[in-house]
Amino acid sequence: MRGCSFTAPPRDWRRLPPQPRSPRQAALPPAPPGAGWAPGPRGSRLCPRPRRESGGAARAALWRPHGLCSAGDLWQHQFQSLDSKSLHTPLTALQQEQIQQLSHKRLQRMPVQYVLGEWDFQDLTLKMRPPVFIPRPETEDLVSLVVEEEFQKCENSALCFPVPVPHPVILEIGCGSGAIALSLLRKLPQSRVIAMDKEEAAVDLTRENAHRLQLQERIHIIHQDVSHSCAKQLLLWGPIDVIVSNPPYVFHEDMASLDAEILRYEDLDALDGGDDGMRVIKTILALAPSLLKVSGSVFLEVDPRHPDMVEHWLQAQPDLLLTLRAVHEDFCGKPRFLHIQKQSSWQLCET
Structure with missing residues (x-):
């Protein structure tokens, strides 16, 4: 349409079915109970957030009550680019140190978005650092x-x-x-x-x-x-x-x-x-x-x-x-x- 070019949502964009998971996402272990929870507006615990299966699903899965996540979640994010063979290879000393550093920050109650230093919003991956406000899913x-x-x-x-x-x-x-x-x-x-x-x-x-x-x-x-x-x-x-x-x-x-x-x-x-x-x-x-x-x-x-x-x-x-x-x-x-x-x-x- 002349003079009016932009990415328009489909008519039924609010009712789109979940998108299929990528092979790497499908290979991730099932999230534990509560993984579908997201912090509500301004961090309150309001309601379950439907799991987003589109881009950034590995990071989206880290939305937990108050941004909680396990050491395994942090590991998945930090090394999600590894191929399946590498997943069975013992961690190097450097990788173990990285996981320990991430886990230590989380144990200090640092929000996972700040721990990872980035987060997905819409189709974008954005840098995050304290004290800048963390965008919420809603x-x-x-x-x-x-x-x-x-x-x-x-x-x-x-x-x-x-x-x-x-x-x-x-x-x-x-x-x-x-x-x-x-x-x-x-x-x-x-x-x-x-x-x-x-x-x-x-x-x-x-x-x-x-x-x-x-x-x-x-x-x-x-x-x-x-x-x-x-x-x-x-x-x-x-x-x-x-x-x-x-x-x-x-x-x-x-x-x-x-x-x-x-x-x-x-x-x-x-x-x-x-x-x-x-x-x-x-x-x-x-x-x-x-x-x-x-x-x-x-x-x-x-x-x-x-x-x-x-x-x-x-x-x-x-x-x-x-x-x-x-x-x-x-x-x-x-x-x-x-x-x-x-x-x-x-x-x-x-x-």
């Missing part, structure tokens, strides 16, 4: 929602040819490792992304991952706190089509109950959303109208208690011209993702 659905929305826009614009479809400009607030921004760049080849984070470690890691994936030409990375940002800084490519964020949304009173892996190693500012979990959410929404095109969208990952709170807050802020368009559930059936849209003043009056 956040992959946030990326899919943005891609689906762009696919729908592209379909609708087909009725208006020969008017070309502009290249979507996406802003990610709180980029962390770059998981969301880089996944969108990979799935939407015409897009450009502005990625911002207040932490220098996160900005550096996003930049490193962008270069590793050869996506650095279409991403502009900003070391900036959103609460101190102005529209002019973020409009270098013109008005924004989509703002996406997995902001800090844990209620402050819940922070103390987080797992030791999180409290010891991850950046707690990437988790703590203030008394109502909405401190950064409100900042993003207050800034959005000055950045978005009319009909532009904001996609947020939030706490299940937030959809009603956000809707009421927007209703009390009519000058923002933002409306809650949809609430989407995560794989546990929890209301987790918000789609908020900017409207013109006359559209708002009609609604």
Whole structure:
């Protein structure tokens, strides 16, 4: 489709059957009970995550409650490139030392993503290091929602040819490792992304991952706190089509109950959303109208208690011209993702 080229999901993309395992994956021993569990949003233990059988299945199998894994799991990841004959060869002294080092880190409650130094998100393998926030599995659905929305826009614009479809400009607030921004760049080849984070470690890691994936030409990375940002800084490519964020949304009173892996190693500012979990959410929404095109969208990952709170807050802020368009559930059936849209003043009056 002219002016609208990107990797579009199939119509029934949410119901695709599990993909067959590769010979190397099939040769791995069965995972012990509980291997299908994944840390829930922000590390809580919520529900079983269906096993992902596509790329990176060996690493995906390491998702356990709070990132737990056995020494055998670490061995599988560290030496998964060995052929079957090598699996029966005694470990060298160097290999034994590597396993001991990995196991020692894990015994110190270091999250397995930091132990391994990399992790899979969507179809990407990203570098990971503390204290940069570790992307959770459900956040992959946030990326899919943005891609689906762009696919729908592209379909609708087909009725208006020969008017070309502009290249979507996406802003990610709180980029962390770059998981969301880089996944969108990979799935939407015409897009450009502005990625911002207040932490220098996160900005550096996003930049490193962008270069590793050869996506650095279409991403502009900003070391900036959103609460101190102005529209002019973020409009270098013109008005924004989509703002996406997995902001800090844990209620402050819940922070103390987080797992030791999180409290010891991850950046707690990437988790703590203030008394109502909405401190950064409100900042993003207050800034959005000055950045978005009319009909532009904001996609947020939030706490299940937030959809009603956000809707009421927007209703009390009519000058923002933002409306809650949809609430989407995560794989546990929890209301987790918000789609908020900017409207013109006359559209708002009609609604």
